[in-house]
Amino acid sequence: xxxxxxxxxxxxxxxxxxxxxxxxxxxxxxxxxxxxxxxxxxxxxxxxxxxxxxxxxxxxxxxxxxxxxxxxxxxxxxxxxxxxxxxxxxxxxxxxxxxxxxxxxxxxxxxxxxxxxxxxxxxxxxxxxxxxxxxxxxxxxxxxxxxxxxxxxxxxxxxxxxxxxxxxxxxxxxxxxxxxxx
Amino acid sequence: xxxxxxxxxxxxxxxxxxxxxxxxxxxxxxxxxxxxxxxxxxxxxxxxxxxxxxxxxxxxxxxxxxxxxxxxxxxxxxxxxxxxxxxxxxxxxxxxxxxxxxxxxxxxxxxxxxxxxxxxxxxxxxxxxxxxxxxxxxxxxxxxxxxxxxxxxxxxxxxxxxxxxxxxxxxxxxxxxxxxxxxxxxxxxxxxxxxxxxxxxxxxxxxxxxxxxxxxxxxxxxxxxxxxxxxxxxxxxxxxxxxxxxxxxxxxxxxxxxxxxxxxxxxxxxxxxxxxxxxxxxxxxxxxxxxx
Numbered sequence: 177x178x179x180x181x182x183x184x185x186x187x188x189x190x191x192x193x194x195x196x197x198x199x200x201x202x203x204x205x206x207x208x209x210x211x212x213x214x215x216x217x218x219x220x221x222x223x224x225x226x227x228x229x230x231x232x233x234x235x236x237x238x239x240x241x242x243x244x245x246x247x248x249x250x251x252x253x254x255x256x257x258x259x260x261x262x263x264x265x266x267x268x269x270x271x272x273x274x275x276x277x278x279x280x281x282x283x284x285x286x287x288x289x290x291x292x293x294x295x296x297x298x299x300x301x302x303x304x305x306x307x308x309x310x311x312x313x314x315x316x317x318x319x320x321x322x323x324x325x326x327x328x329x330x331x332x333x334x335x336x337x338x339x340x341x342x343x344x345x346x347x348x349x350x351x352x353x354x355x356x357x358x
Numbered sequence: 359x360x361x362x363x364x365x366x367x368x369x370x371x372x373x374x375x376x377x378x379x380x381x382x383x384x385x386x387x388x389x390x391x392x393x394x395x396x397x398x399x400x401x402x403x404x405x406x407x408x409x410x411x412x413x414x415x416x417x418x419x420x421x422x423x424x425x426x427x428x429x430x431x432x433x434x435x436x437x438x439x440x441x442x443x444x445x446x447x448x449x450x451x452x453x454x455x456x457x458x459x460x461x462x463x464x465x466x467x468x469x470x471x472x473x474x475x476x477x478x479x480x481x482x483x484x485x486x487x488x489x490x491x492x493x494x495x496x497x498x499x500x501x502x503x504x505x506x507x508x509x510x511x512x513x514x515x516x517x518x519x520x521x522x523x524x525x526x527x528x529x530x531x532x533x534x535x536x537x538x539x540x541x542x543x544x545x546x547x548x549x550x551x552x553x554x555x556x557x558x559x560x561x562x563x564x565x566x567x568x569x570x571x572x573x574x575x576x577x578x579x580x581x582x583x584x585x586x587x588x589x590x591x592x593x594x595x596x597x598x599x600x601x602x603x604x605x606x607x608x609x610x611x612x613x614x615x616x617x618x619x620x621x622x623x624x625x626x627x628x629x630x631x632x633x634x635x636x637x638x639x640x641x642x643x644x645x646x647x648x649x650x
Contacts, residue, residue: 204427204428205426206426206427226516226517226519226520232459232490232516233458233459233460237519271514271515271516271520272520273519273520274518274519274520274521274523274526275523276523276526276527278528280583280584282580282581282584282627282628284627284628285584285627285628285629287583287584287628289505291505291509291518291519291521291526292503292505292506292509292518292519293505294583294584296584296628296629298629305584305628305629306584306585306586306628306629306630306631307396307586308583308584308585308586308587308588308589309503309505309506309586309589310482311454311457311481311482311483311484311485311486311506311518312426312454312456312457312482312483313365313367313397313424313425313426313428313430313431313454313455313456313483314367314425314426315397315426315454316365316366316367316395316396316397316398316454317367317425317426318426319367319395319396319586320367320395323586337426338425338426338427338428339426339456340517340518340519341483341518341519342426343519344518344519
């Protein structure tokens with residue numbers, strides 16, 4: 177009975193989290209990354225989430241936005257020539273992106289792992305010295321453009337990446353920036 | 359013959375196939391050149407080094423440019439779907455490709471249409487999509503690191519990006535995680551798990567226990583975890599040694615040893631490039647094979 181009550185409360189909590197939210201589905205992960213960037217820059221409360229099982233294709237994510245702000249969201253995206261394939265209400269729990277980081281201190285170098293991606297920086301010079309892990313084709317592409325540059329000089333992996341691995345690399349990059357500025 | 363399918367990070371690089379040749383950190387294939395710095399070119403450079411040491415023919419590669427938009431990967435998938443059924447390969451390795459559930463299924467059907475079934479190896483994006491599609495058991499070998507093993511163990515995650523925190527946290531036992539992956543049908547026949555110690559694992563069907571077939575813990579070169587491409591070289595060497603006739607356990611053992619030895623010989627630091635380490639692979643391979 178107690179177990180049943182706990183499950184009921186958990187389901188109620190999940191419903192509370194998804195109520196009043198819409199999700200935007202794009203053709204490509206790279207568009208999701210750009211849409212999130214634009215919406216966040218306008219102060220909108222958006223989250224990148226995993227798509228519901230029925231629309232998963234392989235390497236994808238969706239943007240979750242407050243339902244009441246849908247019109248403004250679509251307008252801002254249209255201005256940036258970004259049009260979602262569909263907009264639909266969130267009707268169940270969505271997969272959440274990784275939010276745990278593993279940090280390894282090598283002495284002169286610091287490595288941060290986010291999900292399957294690792295980024296290593298020289299602590300003194302702040303130069304990105306290595307990118308490791310991942311499996312999507314944008315990883316070698318982004319790595320070639322950011323390795324050898326300082327955290328300040330390097331373009332953000334979010335601006336270069338097009339896949340979930342690219343996005344995970346961006347999370348590792350943000351965490352490295354945070355740790356190196358502390 | 360060893361066949362390798364993957365991408366290079368140059369959008370203009372056309373779909374091409376042929377025997378590869380490596381010299382001075384450059385991969386050459388069908389008149390085209392690409393630098394060996396990480397990803398599939400690093401895998402091929404390591405496989406090529408094995409072929410040289412073992413006196414085997416050079417690996418055959420299918421390569422295409424893709425910077426993450428998936429167009430190149432999809433053209434490569436389509437090409438492989440059409441050519442694979444008439445090809446003969448001893449070992450077939452799939453690597454950095456855009457995960458795409460539909461195309462994965464079509465390529466797997468093409469493999470199954472080959473007259474002789476090759477040993478199937480998947481790493482990087484193809485390992486992800488195989489698990490996502492529930493087809494992991496069709497493969498002979500996966501190469502997960504700690505984060506990827508957590509992903510394989512998470513029956514709900516379609517990509518490592520969505521691995522749940524309770525599985526991703528440090529301190530999990532490798533055997534428990536592997537057991538969980540097999541329990542849900544999300545692992546290949548064997549797993550080569552990369553980490554502070556490297557292990558080749560298999561599920562014993564009769565006992566339901568995970569068996570450690572081989573482990574390598576030394577030399578310890580902690581910096582290798584940070585160096586992009588060290589997983590790729592391990593995959594390339596293992597696949598090439600299997601093609602050379604070693605059984606999977608001996609191939610994995612020699613590759614795990616050689617990867618670490620090359621790291622030690624090159625005095626690798628977290629800032630070392632994989633191209634630098636690859637230069638030491640022939641010497642490391644000689645040493646590793648002599649240990650067997």
